[in-house]
Amino acid sequence: MKKYYDSASVAKLDAGLISSGIPSAVLMENAGGAIARDVLELFPANGLPRRAVICVGAGNNGGDGIVVARRLALSGWAVTILLTRDREALKGDGAVFARFVPSSVRWEASGRLSDEEVLRAFDASDVVLDGLLGTGTTGEPRGEIRRLIGLLNRSAAPCLSIDLPSGIESGGPWVQAAFTSSIAAYKASCASGSRRTACGRVKLHALCFGEADQLEEPALCGLERSDVAALAPRCPNWAHKGTRGGVLIFAGSDRYRGAALLSARGALRAGAGLVVLASSSSVLDAAAASLPDAILERLDDGSDAASVLSRWKDRCRAMIVGPGLGRDGRAEEVAAAAAGFDGSSVWDGDGLSFLPRLGTSSGRRCLTPHEGEAARLLGGWDFESAPDRRAEGARRLAGLFGPTLLKGPGSLVAGEKISVIEAGGRVLAVPGSGDVLSGAVGAMLAAGLDCEAALVVAGWCHGRAGDRLTERLGADGRLAQEIADELPQCLNEVCS
Numbered sequence: 235m236k237k238y239y240d241s242a243s244v245a246k247l248d249a250g251l252i253s254s255g256i257p258s259a260v261l262m263e264n265a266g267g268a269i270a271r272d273v274l275e276l277f278p279a280n281g282l283p284r285r286a287v288i289c290v291g292a293g294n295n296g297g298d299g300i301v302v303a304r305r306l307a308l309s310g311w312a313v314t315i316l317l318t319r320d321r322e323a324l325k326g327d328g329a330v331f332a333r334f335v336p337s338s339v340r341w342e343a344s345g346r347l348s349d350e351e352v353l354r355a356f357d358a359s360d361v362v363l364d365g366l367l368g369t370g371t372t373g374e375p376r377g378e379i380r381r382l383i384g385l386l387n388r389s390a391a392p393c394l395s396i397d398l399p400s401g402i403e404s405g406g407p408w409v410q411a412a413f414t415s416s417i418a419a420y421k422a423s424c425a426s427g428s429r430r431t432a433c434g435r436v437k438l439h440a441l442c443f444g445e446a447d448q449l450e451e452p453a454l455c456g457l458e459r460s461d462v463a464a465l466a467p468r469c470p471n472w473a474h475k476g477t478r479g480g481v482l483i484f485a486g487s488d489r490y491r492g493a494a495l496l497s498a499r500g501a502l503r504a505g506a507g508l509v510v511l512a513s514s515s516s517v518l519d520a521a522a523a524s525l526p527d528a529i530l531e532r533l534d535d536g537s538d539a540a541s542v543l544s545r546w547k548d549r550c551r552a553m554i555v556g557p558g559l560g561r562d563g564r565a566e567e568v569a570a571a572a573a574g575f576d577g578s579s580v581w582d583g584d585g586l587s588f589l590p591r592l593g594t595s596s597g598r599r600c601l602t603p604h605e606g607e608a609a610r611l612l613g614g615w616d617f618e619s620a621p622d623r624r625a626e627g628a629r630r631l632a633g634l635f636g637p638t639l640l641k642g643p644g645s646l647v648a649g650e651k652i653s654v655i656e657a658g659g660r661v662l663a664v665p666g667s668g669d670v671l672s673g674a675v676g677a678m679l680a681a682g683l684d685c686e687a688a689l690v691v692a693g694w695c696h697g698r699a700g701d702r703l704t705e706r707l708g709a710d711g712r713l714a715q716e717i718a719d720e721l722p723q724c725l726n727e728v729c730s
């Protein structure tokens with residue numbers, strides 16, 4: 235379990251360490267030393283001259299930057315410290331460490347430089363360090379700090395953020411970093427959504443010695459392979475298809491044919507023992523050739539849904555409602571009939587739009603919205619305005635409709651607990667990827683998992699499928715069906 239903490243807890247930890255007798259300058263030297271080692275490792279000199287600009291704000295985050303400046307300069311780097319205030323205005327430990335910076339380091343006040351001059355300095359660097367704002371951020375970035383965040387994001391030079399990308403603790407703007415060297419704890423603001431991708435590659439460093447033990451409850455927990463393995467279904471060797479469990483899928487329409495096929499493929503690849511796909515004739519025509527493993531049921535009319543349901547409800551433990559279903563009268567009738575199913579169900583895509591009208595479910599129900607769908611279900615929701623908005627939105631949806639997997643980078647699963655799916659990346663951002671996920675959730679429900687566990691296991695395997703594809707074939711241009719076809723290996727990693 236990877237633990238994410240909010241800034242207040244980390245600031246409290248810092249304060250606790252200092253009051254127990256560890257001088258704050260020691261903490262800053264440790265933090266700056268670890269970050270400097272990251273820079274030296276990421277950008278080995280190999281006999282080349284190396285250059286860094288270090289942006290330094292008014293707080294201790296900037297103080298860490300001053301320590302890094304000294305260490306890089308002593309390692310032969312050409313370093314410029316770009317201050318958002320005059321050097322005389324430096325306070326605290328940062329002011330102390332400023333006295334020990336070698337004379338080779340150039341000091342500049344950013345306010346005296348034009349945008350073009352700052353950009354030129356950034357672009358001439360191997361790396362720009364972001365020591366503008368840390369855990370002491372209050373409100374949206376202001377003044378020089380706001381300007382430098384904008385310029386950092388325009389520069390072609392890679393950015394390494396000290397502790398966290400500046401501005402990320404606020405409603406923005408925030409730095410888009412290539413690397414983040416996180417101090418003492420992973421920050422909850424970096425766990426999920428667009429803020430997660432703004433951190434780039436994150437490395438965690440202890441401040442002194444095992445201080446993380448002194449942190450209180452994490453704000454969020456990240457699911458790693460062993461956490462998922464503890465929940466994953468085990469399929470005995472004597473299993474028959476009935477043991478694996480059946481999935482009934484209401485999906486697809488004349489306009490959206492692929493969604494139903496991808497959902498069914500996801501369910502089959504995630505180990506369902508029986509897949510019944512109920513869809514419009516045009517989808518079934520395509521399915522007959524490409525999905526020989528599924529049973530096909532005609533769903534041209536909304537009234538077909540009730541008869542399909544009564545035919546298959548005893549053999550299907552789980553149901554998927556929504557991928558590509560449309561939102562017309564036919565889809566509404568299907569959703570109304572599906573609401574009477576007393577097994578487990580996952581609602582996705584178009585199916586989600588009917589949930590507010592359906593009332594409480596007779597069975598166990600979960601949902602897999604992306605932010606757009608989630609915002610509609612919540613009657614409008616801004617996911618960006620504060621770091622905890624995604625978690626709060628996911629919790630609310632879980633309270634209103636059932637356990638929820640809120641999609642996006644660092645997908646969140648909210649049920650009894652709230653957790654972050656650590657696996658996955660932009661390779662998953664392809665059409666039909668969510669349909670595959672719905673199929674995998676259906677298969678996990680069919681295998682007998684409860685809703686929250688099914689979302690966790692399917693969500694992790696879907697993300698892991700993306701990671702495996704990225705490692706082997708790259709992160710762009712993959713197809714949703716490839717994600718589905720990678721699922722068996724991912725399940726193997728957690729089920730064996």
Ligand SMILES: NC(=O)C1=CN([C@@H]2O[C@H](COP(=O)(O)OP(=O)(O)OC[C@H]3O[C@@H](n4cnc5c(N)ncnc54)[C@H](O)[C@@H]3O)[C@@H](O)[C@H]2O)[C@@H](O)CC1
Binds near residue numbers: 249293366397
């Ligand atoms: N002893 C400690 O507390 C340690 C802190 N460390 C570093 O110090 C950071 C926290 O330091 P601070 O508490 O000084 O906080 P910051 O470094 O985030 O700076 C806060 C200061 O920035 C200004 N500011 C805040 N919000 C702003 C906004 N929206 N726009 C413009 N200016 C703003 C204010 O002057 C405020 O005093 C951590 O993130 C970490 O990098 C590390 O050096 C380890 C030890």
Ligand SMILES: Nc1ncnc2c1ncn2[C@@H]1O[C@H](COP(=O)(O)OP(=O)(O)O)[C@@H](O)[C@H]1O
Binds near residue numbers: 659662666669696
């Ligand atoms: N940048 C990203 N990083 C990680 N995962 C992503 C990213 N973009 C999308 N995803 C994942 O890809 C899937 C997309 O689902 P969705 O938006 O429903 O697509 P579709 O409707 O085409 O099936 C989700 O599982 C989501 O979490």
Ligand SMILES: [K+]
Binds near residue numbers: 365367395
């Ligand atoms: K920072």
